[in-house]
Amino acid sequence: MHLDKEVIKRTAELARLNFSEEEIIEAQKDLQKILTSFEVLLEVPISHEHDARSAFSTKGLENKDESLSHMEKDQVENSITTSDFLAQTPSREGAFVRVPAILAQST
Amino acid sequence: MTNFNYSKEFCSHDATFLAENFRSKKLSIVEYISNLFSYIEQENPSLNALTSLQKEAALQRAKELEHRPAQSHEILFGVPIVLKENIQKKGFPVQCASRMLEGYKGQYDATVVSLLENAGAIFISTANMDEFAMGSSNEHSCHGPVKNPHHFKHSPGGSSGGSAAACAAGFAPLALGSDTGGSVREPAAFCGIYGFKPTYGRISRYGLVAFGSSLDQISPFARSISDLDIIMRILGQPDVRDATSLCTSYESQLGKENFLKGRTIGVPRSLLTNAVDKRVLVAFEKLEAKMRDFGTKFVDIEISTLKYTLSVYYVLASAEASSNLSRFDGIRYGHRTQQAQDLFELYSQTRTEGFGKEVKRRILLGTFALSAGYYDAFYGRALAARDLIVEEFAKVFETIDFIYMPTAPSSAFLLGESSLDPMQEYLNDIFTIPANLAKLPAISLPAPIDDEGLPIGLQFYAPQGNDAQLLALAYDLEKQGLVKTTAFKNMK
Numbered sequence: 001m002h003l004d005k006e007v008i009k010r011t012a013e014l015a016r017l018n019f020s021e022e023e024i025i026e027a028q029k030d031l032q033k034i035l036t037s038f039e040v041l042l043e044v045p046i047s048h049e050h051d052a053r054s055a056f057s058t059k060g061l062e063n064k065d066e067s068l069s070h071m072e073k074d075q076v077e078n079s080i081t082t083s084d085f086l087a088q089t090p091s092r093e094g095a096f097v098r099v100p101a102i103l104a105q106s107t
Numbered sequence: 108m109t110n111f112n113y114s115k116e117f118c119s120h121d122a123t124f125l126a127e128n129f130r131s132k133k134l135s136i137v138e139y140i141s142n143l144f145s146y147i148e149q150e151n152p153s154l155n156a157l158t159s160l161q162k163e164a165a166l167q168r169a170k171e172l173e174h175r176p177a178q179s180h181e182i183l184f185g186v187p188i189v190l191k192e193n194i195q196k197k198g199f200p201v202q203c204a205s206r207m208l209e210g211y212k213g214q215y216d217a218t219v220v221s222l223l224e225n226a227g228a229i230f231i232s233t234a235n236m237d238e239f240a241m242g243s244s245n246e247h248s249c250h251g252p253v254k255n256p257h258h259f260k261h262s263p264g265g266s267s268g269g270s271a272a273a274c275a276a277g278f279a280p281l282a283l284g285s286d287t288g289g290s291v292r293e294p295a296a297f298c299g300i301y302g303f304k305p306t307y308g309r310i311s312r313y314g315l316v317a318f319g320s321s322l323d324q325i326s327p328f329a330r331s332i333s334d335l336d337i338i339m340r341i342l343g344q345p346d347v348r349d350a351t352s353l354c355t356s357y358e359s360q361l362g363k364e365n366f367l368k369g370r371t372i373g374v375p376r377s378l379l380t381n382a383v384d385k386r387v388l389v390a391f392e393k394l395e396a397k398m399r400d401f402g403t404k405f406v407d408i409e410i411s412t413l414k415y416t417l418s419v420y421y422v423l424a425s426a427e428a429s430s431n432l433s434r435f436d437g438i439r440y441g442h443r444t445q446q447a448q449d450l451f452e453l454y455s456q457t458r459t460e461g462f463g464k465e466v467k468r469r470i471l472l473g474t475f476a477l478s479a480g481y482y483d484a485f486y487g488r489a490l491a492a493r494d495l496i497v498e499e500f501a502k503v504f505e506t507i508d509f510i511y512m513p514t515a516p517s518s519a520f521l522l523g524e525s526s527l528d529p530m531q532e533y534l535n536d537i538f539t540i541p542a543n544l545a546k547l548p549a550i551s552l553p554a555p556i557d558d559e560g561l562p563i564g565l566q567f568y569a570p571q572g573n574d575a576q577l578l579a580l581a582y583d584l585e586k587q588g589l590v591k592t593t594a595f596k597n598m599k
Contacts, residue, residue: 007475008471010478011471011474011475011478012471013455014474014478015429015458015470015471015474016433016436016451016454016455016458017455017458017459017462017467017470017471018455018456018459019459019467027468027471030468031468031471031472031475034421034472037417037418038418038421038422038485040414040415040418041415041418041419041422041484041485041488041489041492042484042488044415044488044491044492044495045491046487046488046491071350079215080214080215084214085214085439086439087214088210088211088212088214088439088440088441089438089439089440090437090438090440090441090442090443091443097438097439099438099450099453100447100448100449100450100452100453101449102450
């Protein structure tokens with residue numbers, strides 16, 4: 001399948017990465033090579049049991065054999081203090097993290 | 108106290124030996140660790156294996172341990188260990204070989220760190236790696252590449268290249284790495300030591316900086332199987348902090364039965380094409396022949412879904428990585444750009460400045476695979492293919508005990524050689540990736556080398572959960588001299 005520059009640019013935007021024009025061309029070549037080798041995936045039979053949309057289930061993580069693993073219910077424990085956690089924040093004010101304004105001035 | 112010629116002896120001391128001598132007070136921990144640091148300070152600059160030596164902390168801990176008796180559960184009392192720099196330890200740098208986390212220090216202890224310190228171990232340093240564990244050569248690191256201790260112009264493998272090189276060079280008898288697609292087994296093969304990836308879920312991932320969450324496993328390096336057994340007894344425990352942790356514990360099978368006689372081992376013979384280095388094939392066939400002499404049965408097997416392996420892995424691993432690395436946004440920790448007018452710019456400029464080329468390439472690939480319009484074609488199909496691979500391995504293991512393959516298609520390549528073509532570097536992982544996809548335990552064993560050439564790794568897989576049986580097989584192979592750590596000759 002062919003990847004055009006617009007697709008790469010849009011993907012980069014989604015990934016929050018900036019690429020120069022040169023880097024976009026290089027990324028296009030690289031990804032094209034990688035994706036061509038992935039065409040073998042189009043042969044994979046998808047039965048109703050293997051519905052691609054069921055990707056949101058944790059099927060990929062759980063072992064079929066129940067005795068091998070399990071999921072636990074989350075329990076809230078304050079295992080790290082706010083001061084420890086925010087100690088390495090690039091810009092903070094007390095218990096707050098400083099960021100550029102999210103809403104424009106005129107709003 | 109005993110008189111060692113330390114610089115010649117470090118490689119011959121395994122953790123089993125050290126723990127015994129430290130526990131009985133026959134050897135001074137402080138004296139040993141001090142001499143070890145002198146050796147490391149001398150040798151590490153040429154290898155670049157270790158990134159942040161923690162001499163003060165280590166000696167402080169050594170003093171504390173020296174002045175009291177060892178408790179019965181402290182089976183690694185005083186033993187030095189190296190930690191890949193993507194594993195959290197409070198106060199240690201956890202840089203993941205990335206500019207994104209320059210200056211970042213661990214904010215909590217990973218489960219593996221707590222367990223090992225509880226067993227008396229001393230973490231002496233962080234180890235170099237490929238950035239965010241993405242790579243098989245340890246050339247994608249903001250600290251610069253790691254050199255293979257056996258031949259400095261060659262790669263030690265990756266992504267846990269620093270840990271492997273450190274263990275091979277005698278900087279510590281045990282080193283922790285992480286294995287997502289072969290990142291511990293391949294460097295173990297290239298550096299001539301043992302590298303063991305447990306069953307997915309066997310060792311807790313709590314505290315491991317996530318790359319591919321359904322594939323990652325913290326995995327140990329060692330120069331003897333008895334050391335791997337000790338570390339597995341400590342680390343192979345259920346952990347409530349890791350939802351994917353197994354319910355059962357590792358229980359050693361070392362020496363309990365003869366693992367060479369009467370076992371059936373499957374070989375995917377059709378994979379051993381001329382893409383595999385001749386010297387590797389010779390070593391592979393030599394071990395097979397010797398094992399037959401000991402009563403092991405070999406059968407040829409076909410695993411048809413292996414043709415999907417590389418694509419499935421790279422789609423899933425990149426997709427998971429793109430999700431996992433989205434937390435690096437310059438807000439709460441790590442690098443933040445100084446050049447942003449708004450939040451969007453802050454995110455994108457921070458990430459562009461912080462991530463290296465290979466990481467960006469994989470994030471791009473992963474984001475693409477997950478984006479609307481392509482999701483079903485790539486990510487959806489990769490998940491379906493993964494299920495097929497898991498099923499096929501389960502079926503194959505119904506009639507055999509282990510699978511045997513080389514660890515990598517070649518021995519250590521030259522630094523700079525593989526970074527030209529992305530697909531070339533990915534092909535290095537062709538024998539290791541299936542174990543991560545199918546969640547199987549797998550081990551790389553060093554073939555005996557007698558021709559001054561580079562180390563060669565030979566690999567075995569076992570069914571899910573059979574970690575102890577796999578180590579027991581390896582133990583018997585080691586006992587009979589059929590596999591052997593490659594001697595470190597300390598060449599300049």
